[in-house]
Structure formats: structure tokens, C-alpha cells
Amino acid sequence: MLQQIQITDSIYYVGVNDRIKDLFESLWTLPYGVSYNSYLIVDEKVALMDSVDLCYSERFLRQIDGILQGRPVDYLIVDHMEPDHSGSIGMLKRRYPNIRIVGNKKTFAMMSSYYSTIDDNLIEVSEGDTLSLGRHELTFVMAPMVHWPEVMFTYDKTDKVLFSADAFGTFGTLDGNVLDTKLDTKHYFEEMERYYSCIVGKYGKFVQKTLEKVKSMNLEIKAICPLHGPVWTDEAARAIAIYDKLSRYEAEKGAVVLYGSMYGNTAALADTIARGIGSKGIKHVVTYDVSRGNPSLIIRDVFKYRAVVVGSPTYSNGVFQPMANVLELLRVREIPDRLFSVFGSCSWAGQAVKKMTPFAEEMKWELVGEPLEQKGSPDDADLERAYALGMQIGDRLNELYR
Numbered sequence: 001m002l003q004q005i006q007i008t009d010s011i012y013y014v015g016v017n018d019r020i021k022d023l024f025e026s027l028w029t030l031p032y033g034v035s036y037n038s039y040l041i042v043d044e045k046v047a048l049m050d051s052v053d054l055c056y057s058e059r060f061l062r063q064i065d066g067i068l069q070g071r072p073v074d075y076l077i078v079d080h081m082e083p084d085h086s087g088s089i090g091m092l093k094r095r096y097p098n099i100r101i102v103g104n105k106k107t108f109a110m111m112s113s114y115y116s117t118i119d120d121n122l123i124e125v126s127e128g129d130t131l132s133l134g135r136h137e138l139t140f141v142m143a144p145m146v147h148w149p150e151v152m153f154t155y156d157k158t159d160k161v162l163f164s165a166d167a168f169g170t171f172g173t174l175d176g177n178v179l180d181t182k183l184d185t186k187h188y189f190e191e192m193e194r195y196y197s198c199i200v201g202k203y204g205k206f207v208q209k210t211l212e213k214v215k216s217m218n219l220e221i222k223a224i225c226p227l228h229g230p231v232w233t234d235e236a237a238r239a240i241a242i243y244d245k246l247s248r249y250e251a252e253k254g255a256v257v258l259y260g261s262m263y264g265n266t267a268a269l270a271d272t273i274a275r276g277i278g279s280k281g282i283k284h285v286v287t288y289d290v291s292r293g294n295p296s297l298i299i300r301d302v303f304k305y306r307a308v309v310v311g312s313p314t315y316s317n318g319v320f321q322p323m324a325n326v327l328e329l330l331r332v333r334e335i336p337d338r339l340f341s342v343f344g345s346c347s348w349a350g351q352a353v354k355k356m357t358p359f360a361e362e363m364k365w366e367l368v369g370e371p372l373e374q375k376g377s378p379d380d381a382d383l384e385r386a387y388a389l390g391m392q393i394g395d396r397l398n399e400l401y402r
């Protein structure tokens with residue numbers, strides 16, 4: 001029989017890798033692919049923890065069959081309804097007609113909207129409810145908005161495993177192994193920052209609430225099983241620390257310089273401002289051309305660094321569209337407490353700088369320096385003003401991170 005991947009004596013990994021999807025949520029690049037994780041607890045009763053994207057149902061069911069050898073799945077625990085995890089519920093229901101589906105009130109409201117035919121054998125649970133599988137006892141912990149409103153965690157008291165839905169998840173397929181102790185975790189941790197910022201980033205307050213709640217429960221946790229990426233055992237504390245830091249929006253000393261440019265004028269200002277910042281000893285200055293830069297890296301870096309500097313040419317009386325798109329991506333994430341500076345270029349009637357400047361107020365960010373706009377190609381005086389703006393940003397960063 002094919003060797004199965006075990007997390008504990010009676011918990012198996014039955015997830016799948018996706019290297020075909022090129023954009024997660026049709027937005028975020030996947031250079032290392034992504035895994036959809038699911039876990040099987042084999043006891044007197046069998047429980048399956050979430051499912052996988054519909055495209056991978058067949059492979060998923062084969063793995064389950066390989067472990068169960070004809071036994072049915074008794075319970076499907078739905079910690080998260082997003083289609084990359086709930087997509088195979090219909091297949092499971094057809095394969096195991098008596099399967100009982102466990103979720104909370106919000107889970108089932110969503111289930112009826114996504115899969116209207118799945119309406120029987122539902123077990124509704126609330127905060128703190130338990131379910132015994134025989135030896136294993138599962139406790140349900142609500143984690144609303146740790147991505148979606150219906151999200152819950154499931155804690156297995158017996159093996160001390162926390163099934164954490166999308167929390168502590170990361171991009172990247174699971175190649176060769178599943179447990180952190182058996183993987184080179186370096187790129188998973190890098191991808192974790194990008195995953196968190198783009199996927200969960202808007203919901204920092206809710207992540208904090210759930211982290212505090214789980215902490216106050218004093219659970220002994222030997223393994224965290226998220227719905228994407230490695231199972232965290234030895235490195236669980238590091239994964240928790242990253243989620244904690246990012247959900248507090250804690251920024252490092254550094255600047256992200258974002259610009260759009262058709263003919264190089266705004267680009268020249270951007271490089272000059274970046275040098276001004278660097279001249280003050282700021283080592284982390286990351287500059288992106290927003291027409292080409294990967295939006296997920298831009299968002300990740302705005303989560304990471306304190307200063308955000310944006311530059312745009314005036315385009316048809318407004319902000320250059322690629323920059324407007326980036327500002328919108330940042331706006332919806334409601335990242336607090338950043339420094340903000342604005343610059344731009346125009347030819348006859350500048351509008352971009354004027355229209356971008358109120359973004360500071362909207363986000364409650366601190367505006368550093370005078371917004372800078374020049375006409376046509378920047379001359380020496382313009383470049384000197386740009387350099388001085390960069391120095392001002394560097395000075396402010398040095399003040400804040402003494």
C-alpha cells in the first residue's frame with residue numbers, strides 16, 4: 001500500500017498541490033504554486049477537516065480511500081467555506097451519502113448560497129462546543145474574519161493539534177514533505193508575509209482578537225495544521241510571531257517608493273527621492289514601477305516598511321491608472337500608521353499630486369514633506385527638491401526608530 005503522510009498516529013494529510021493556477025484569487029502570482037490542505041482523523045468515527053479545490057477532487061478522494069480502505073467518512077468539519085477548501089463538498093457528499101457536515105451558523109448560511117443542494121445531515125456548532133470521535137475530542141473555536149466571517153478553528157485535545165483554517169497559511173506547494181521539520185522552510189516564511197498581506201491583511205484586528213482568545217485558552221499545541229502550506233510543529237512559534245507582527249501592522253525602518261511613469265520624468269524623481277532617503281542611512285528602500293511591479297510584493301512591502309512614497313504623472317486630469325489601482329489596493333487594506341509623501345510630473349495642468357495628497361488624511365497617515373510636482377522634464381532644481389524630500393523622509397524614519 002502507498003505510504004501515507006501522517007501528522008500523528010491517527011491524523012493523516014490528504015491535501016493536494018496546485019502548480020497550474022497562476023494567479024491566486026485571480027490577483028496574486030504563485031511562483032511556487034499553492035497547496036490546499038485537508039486532514040483525516042481516523043478514530044472510531046472518521047472526521048475529515050475541510051476539503052480541496054474542485055479541480056483536485058479526484059486525487060483528494062483517492063488519498064482518502066487509500067487510507068480508509070472502504071470505511072466511510074463520518075464527519076466533514078468545515079472550518080472555512082472559501083471555494084478552494086469547500087469545492088469538493090459535493091463530491092464528498094456523493095461518495096459518502098451519510099456524511100454529517102459540521103459547521104457554525106454562518107457556515108451553513110454560506111453553504112446554502114454556494115451549494116444549495118447540500119442541506120441535510122448538518123450539525124451546527126457554536127463557540128466551545130465539542131465533538132467526540134472516540135479517542136479524539138474536537139473543540140470548536142470561532143475565528144470570525146480571520147479571512148471570512150464563518151471561519152472557525154478546531155482543536156483536537158487528544159493529539160494537541162490546532163486546525164487553523166487560513167491562519168498561519170502560506171503560498172508554496174508542499175514538495176516532498178508536509179511537516180516543517182522535514183522541509184526547508186525559508187521560502188515558506190517569505191511567502192507567508194506575501195500571503196498574509198494580500199489575503200488576510202485587511203483583517204488585522206480580527207486576527208489579533210483570535211490570537212488573544214487562543215492564547216487565553218492556554219491550549220497545549222503540538223502542531224498547527226493550516227489550510228495552505230506546511231504543518232507547523234517546531235516552527236509554530238515563528239509562524240505565530242509573523243502573524244502577530246503583521247496583524248499589529250508593525251512596520252520596520254524602511255521606505256517603499258512607488259511610481260508610474262510614461263516618459264521617465266516621474267521615474268527620475270523617484271530614483272532621486274530614494275537616494276535622498278538612502279543618504280540618511282536607511283538601508284531598506286524598495287522602489288517599484290507600478291506598471292510592472294508585482295502588486296502582491298508591493299502590498300507585502302507596504303506592510304513591512306513605515307514610509308510609503310507615491311509618484312504619478314498627471315494623466316487626463318487625474319492619477320495615472322496603474323498608480324490609482326495600487327492606491328486602491330492599499331486603501332482597502334486599511335493599513336494604519338505609515339508615513340506618506342507625494343510627488344509627480346505634469347505638462348500643462350497638474351492634477352495627480354493634488355488628487356493623491358488627501359490619501360494621507362483618508363488613511364490617517366502622516367504626510368512628510370511638501371508634495372512635489374514639476375512640469376516636463378525635471379531640471380536640477382527639481383531634482384534637488386526631490387533629494388531634499390527623500391532626506392526629510394529619512395530623517396523622520398531615523399527619529400521614529402532611534
Ligand SMILES: Cc1cc2nc3c(=O)[nH]c(=O)nc-3n(C[C@H](O)[C@H](O)[C@H](O)COP(=O)(O)O)c2cc1C
Pocket residue numbers: 260261262263264265266267312313314315316317318345346347348349350351375376377
Ligand atoms: C495620455 C496623456 C495624458 C496626459 N494628460 C495630462 C493632463 O491632463 N495634464 C497635464 O498637465 N499633463 C498631462 N500629460 C502630460 C504628462 O503628465 C507629462 O508628460 C509628464 O511629465 C509625464 O511624466 P512621465 O515622464 O513620468 O510619464 C499627459 C500625457 C499623456 C501621454
